């Protein structure tokens with residue numbers, strides 16, 4: 001590996017931006033190719049918690065501890081569980097946890113603000129990454145092709161880099177999620193339901209979820225088991241059809257819960273997909289992956305962003321170690337092993353929430369967690 005390799009990071013999500021920051025801190029600049037035309041192009045999604053040993057560690061290594069604490073919301077770590085008739089089965093205010101919430105938009109802004117001018121190439125959708133005989137790779141966008149010594153695929157679920165390393169592709173997990181938005185000020189029922197952080201209402205193979213975000217926003221999800229073709233069809237329907245479908249799925253649930261469907265602003269329909277648990281690849285000098293591109297999983301372990309940030313820390317160490325690619329291969333093995341554990345947790349979480357047994361398995365999960 002050259003002493004100062006040309007590094008391209010494909011994708012300016014949390015993983016790609018974190019890697020760019022850590023490389024910059026180590027004196028090794030990189031270029032981030034991001035398809036969004038600008039930072040505010042689309043909402044970045046809801047709130048997420050960051051754990052000390054993964055997400056928070058990466059931010060601290062990047063010198064972003066103060067910025068993180070300025071935006072973090074330690075007060076929003078609570079959990080609630082309801083049954084379909086609206087009975088509150090579990091209520092914890094989140095006191096004693098060390099996994100403060102932060103909005104994804106705030107996290108992205110912290111990372112973007114920390115990067116040198118010009119690091120991110122906005123509106124740069126990568127159509128192809130082409131290996132060259134000399135070992136470098138061409139990154140192809142509609143503006144042309146440019147050569148890099150190292151290309152990191154941080155481009156999420158449908159990565160353009162992953163096919164160069166692996167035949168694996170995400171598969172539908174049997175559950176569709178409809179994402180909705182609320183304002184605590186105007187949607188008082190949602191504010192009260194949500195409590196001090198997050199609430200689940202769980203019935204047989206279906207669930208409603210609400211999560212407190214910053215600035216008085218609340219993000220809601222309706223999820224249920226359905227065949228892939230039905231989920232894909234739903235994703236193409238207008239908002240009123242999606243609302244009607246949800247009302248049918250949650251027919252018979254308490255009005256205080258179905259009010260979420262009636263009043264929520266539809267944000268997205270997401271068929272939930274995942275890569276095979278334990279996904280890994282044969283290491284290939286000059287090309288690597290991180291985050292969802294490496295190990296997309298369903299959101300039920302709540303680990304996706306934390307893993308992406310932790311991967312960035314491991315890869316930054318390896319890429320700046322001044323040694324050959326073996327060190328990167330070792331980092332990839334660490335990344336795959338850590339993700340395998342989280343992916344197993346995610347698959348377990350999905351089975352727990354979407355089971356024929358309704359809220360009982362989720363209640364047991366919360367009780368076991370409280371018991372330590």
Ligand SMILES: Cc1cc2nc3c(=O)[nH]c(=O)nc-3n(C[C@H](O)[C@H](O)[C@H](O)COP(=O)(O)OP(=O)(O)OC[C@H]3O[C@@H](n4cnc5c(N)ncnc54)[C@H](O)[C@@H]3O)c2cc1C
Pocket residue numbers: 010011012013014015016033034035036045047048049124125126127154155156157158159160177270290291292293299302303304305306307308
């Ligand atoms: C409903 C839902 C809820 C979730 N909740 C949580 C949670 O609470 N906690 C948690 O930790 N995780 C959560 N996740 C998972 C989390 O969103 C992902 O794991 C995380 O965003 C992965 O980060 P990443 O940087 O690897 O990829 P991404 O965030 O997907 O970023 C990839 C970036 O690459 C860009 N890109 C893609 N293709 C190209 C291309 N061809 N050229 C250029 N740019 C490209 C995209 O625009 C994007 O900016 C949730 C996911 C879902 C679906």
